[in-house]
Amino acid sequence: xxxxxxxxxxxxxxxxxxxxxxxxxxxxxxxxxxxxxxxxxxxxxxxxxxxxxxxxxxxxxxxxxxxxxxxxxxxxxxxxxxxxxxxxxxxxxxxxxxxxxxxxxxxxxxxxxxxxxxxxxxxxxxxxxxxxxxxxxxxxxxxxxxxxxxxxxxxxxxxxxxxxxxxxxxxxxxxxxxxxxxxxxxxxxxxxxxxxxxx
Numbered sequence: 001x002x003x004x005x006x007x008x009x010x011x012x013x014x015x016x017x018x019x020x021x022x023x024x025x026x027x028x029x030x031x032x033x034x035x036x037x038x039x040x041x042x043x044x045x046x047x048x049x050x051x052x053x054x055x056x057x058x059x060x061x062x063x064x065x066x067x068x069x070x071x072x073x074x075x076x077x078x079x080x081x082x083x084x085x086x087x088x089x090x091x092x093x094x095x096x097x098x099x100x101x102x103x104x105x106x107x108x109x110x111x112x113x114x115x116x117x118x119x120x121x122x123x124x125x126x127x128x129x130x131x132x133x134x135x136x137x138x139x140x141x142x143x144x145x146x147x148x149x150x151x152x153x154x155x156x157x158x159x160x161x162x163x164x165x166x167x168x169x170x171x172x173x174x175x176x177x178x179x180x181x182x183x184x185x186x187x188x189x190x191x192x193x194x195x196x197x198x199x
Contacts, residue, residue: 027083028065028170032096033178046147046192048106048119049098054091055125061086065170066130068138074130080166090126090177097181098188120188121146129173135162137172141180145187148195154187156180 060066063085064076082089095107106116128140138159145152158179162172 023079025079025081026166027081029083030089030093030170030174030177032093032100033181046105046118046120048108048116049102049188050116050119050121051091051095051098051107051109051124052121053110053123054087054094055123056087056129057125057127060126060129065166068128068130068132070133077166086129087126090124090129093177094124094181094184097178098185101181101185102188118148120192122184129177131162131166131169131173132159135164135169136160137162137169137176139173139176139180143184145191147191150191150195152187152191156183 059074062076063081064078065080065082067075067077069075091109095109098107099105106119108119123144123146125142126139127142128138130138132138136159139157141156143154143156145154158176160172160176162169
C-alpha cells in the first residue's frame with residue numbers, strides 16, 4: 001500500500017509544477033467603424049433590417065482566436081481569447097454599422113427579437129475569420145438578402161497583410177469585417193431600390 005501511495009505522489013509531482021505562473025489571458029473585442037454621418041440615408045427606402053442569423057464554421061465557434069497555417073492546420077493559442085462569443089460580437093458590429101450607414105431605421109438581431117414582417121432580412125454564414133500564416137487576416141462570408149420576396153445571395157472574401165503582433169492581426173480582422181459591412185450596405189441599397197422601382 002505504501003508503494004502505491006509513493007507512486008501516486010510521484011505522478012502528482014510530475015504533473016504539478018509548484019510555483020509555475022498561469023498563462024496570461026488576452027481578450028479581444030471587435031468594434032464598429034466610426035462614421036461621421038449616415039452614408040446611405042438618402043438611398044433609404046425601407047424602415048427596418050432583421051439580421052436573422054450569423055453562423056460560424058465549427059472551427060471558428062470557439063472562445064479562442066483561430067490560427068490557420070499553410071498545411072491546413074488550425075491551432076488555438078490558449079492565451080488569445082475572444083471577450084464574448086464571436087458570433088454575438090460580429091452580429092453586434094454588423095448591426096451597429098448598418099445603423100450608422102442608414103440612419104433612421106431599426107435593426108434587430110437574431111430570431112429571438114421581434115421584427116417587422118416587411119423588414120429586409122439578412123442571413124450570414126462565416127466560413128473563415130482567422131489569422132493565417134505570413135501575417136494575413138482572412139475572412140470569407142456568404143450572405144443572403146431577402147426583401148419583398150426577392151432573394152440575393154453573395155460572397156465576400158478579404159485577405160489583408162497585417163503586422164506580426166496579435167493586436168495588429170485582430171485589427172486586420174476587424175477592418176475586414178467593417179469593409180464587409182460597407183459592401184453589405186451597398187447591396188442593400190441595390191436590392192431595395194430594384195424592388196421598389198418595380199412595384
